Amino acid sequence: MTSRIEHRLSEMGLTLPTPPTPIANFVPFQRHGQVIYLAGQVNEWNGTVPFVGKLGREFDIAAGQEAARLCALNLLACLRMACGGDLNKVQRCLSVRGFVNCDPEFEFVPTVINGASDLFVAVLGAAGLHARTAVGVASLPRRAAVEVDAVFEIV
Numbered sequence: 001m002t003s004r005i006e007h008r009l010s011e012m013g014l015t016l017p018t019p020p021t022p023i024a025n026f027v028p029f030q031r032h033g034q035v036i037y038l039a040g041q042v043n044e045w046n047g048t049v050p051f052v053g054k055l056g057r058e059f060d061i062a063a064g065q066e067a068a069r070l071c072a073l074n075l076l077a078c079l080r081m082a083c084g085g086d087l088n089k090v091q092r093c094l095s096v097r098g099f100v101n102c103d104p105e106f107e108f109v110p111t112v113i114n115g116a117s118d119l120f121v122a123v124l125g126a127a128g129l130h131a132r133t134a135v136g137v138a139s140l141p142r143r144a145a146v147e148v149d150a151v152f153e154i155v
Contacts, residue, residue: 003080003086003087003088003090004087004088005076005087005088005090005123005124006087008122008123009073009076009123012122012123014073016073016076016077016080017044017045017046017070017073017074017077018046018047018077019074019077019078019080019081020041020042020044020047020074020077020078022039023141023142024141026039027039028078028081028082029078029079029081029082031082034091034153034154034155035094035151035152035153035154036079036082036083036151036152036153036154037149037151038075038078038079038082038149038150038151038152039078039149040097040099040147040148040149041071041074041075041078041147041148041149042071042074042140042141042142042144042146042147043066043067043068043070043071043144043145043146043147044070044074044142044144045070045073049142049143049144050067050070051063051064051066051067051070051144051145051146052142052143052144052145053101053143053145054101054102054103054106054145055100055101055102055103055106055108055109055112055145055146056102056103056105056106056108057102057103058145059145061108061111061112063145064100064108064111064112064115064145064146065111065112065114065115065118066115067112067115067144067145067146068098068112068113068114068115068116068146068148069115069116069118069119070146071098071115071116071146071147071148072115072116072119072120072148072150073119075116075148075149075150076123079150079152082154083154089154089155090124090127090152090153090154091127091152091153091154091155092124092127092128092129092130092152092153093120093124093127093128093129093130093150093151093152094130094131094150094151094152094153095130095131095132095150095151096113096116096117096120096130096131096132096133096148096149096150096151097132097133097134097135097148097149097150098112098113098116098132098133098134098135098146098147098148099135099136099137099140099146099147099148100112100113100134100135100136100137100145100146101137101138101139101140101143101144101145101146102136102137104136106136109134109135109136110134112134112146113132113134113146113148115146116148116150117130117132120150130150
């Protein structure tokens with residue numbers, strides 16, 4: 001049975017990737033009661049990182065938003081795993097933190113992370129609205145352009 005989230009993604013022409021395998025000593029998620037803490041995901045798509053480099057140098061805002069959207073899709077894939085395969089258990093997105101690999105002068109970090117935030121709102125409606133942090137950084141794992149983590153409430 002397809003979840004409402006996967007149905008909405010399908011309407012948008014999107015699918016979830018295979019959840020990425022952690023590249024260091026951590027797990028993709030931790031559950032504490034009804035809260036799922038998702039580990040940061042870079043802009044990977046089924047094993048490849050299509051956006052390698054810095055925003056403001058190799059990539060513009062639109063490419064950064066696409067990279068952030070890929071991060072969000074990876075997060076949803078890991079969230080599905082955390083929910084035992086049933087995304088219908090998802091109640092709402094509580095928090096998102098976004099990290100953008102960028103030049104020090106790049107001032108559009110929040111706009112880039114909108115790529116992830118907008119996807120969560122598109123698939124969850126009002127339940128996708130969340131608190132958020134967006135930070136520009138000097139580097140990210142695998143030289144990815146963007147990394148995002150999130151916290152969700154489930155039933």
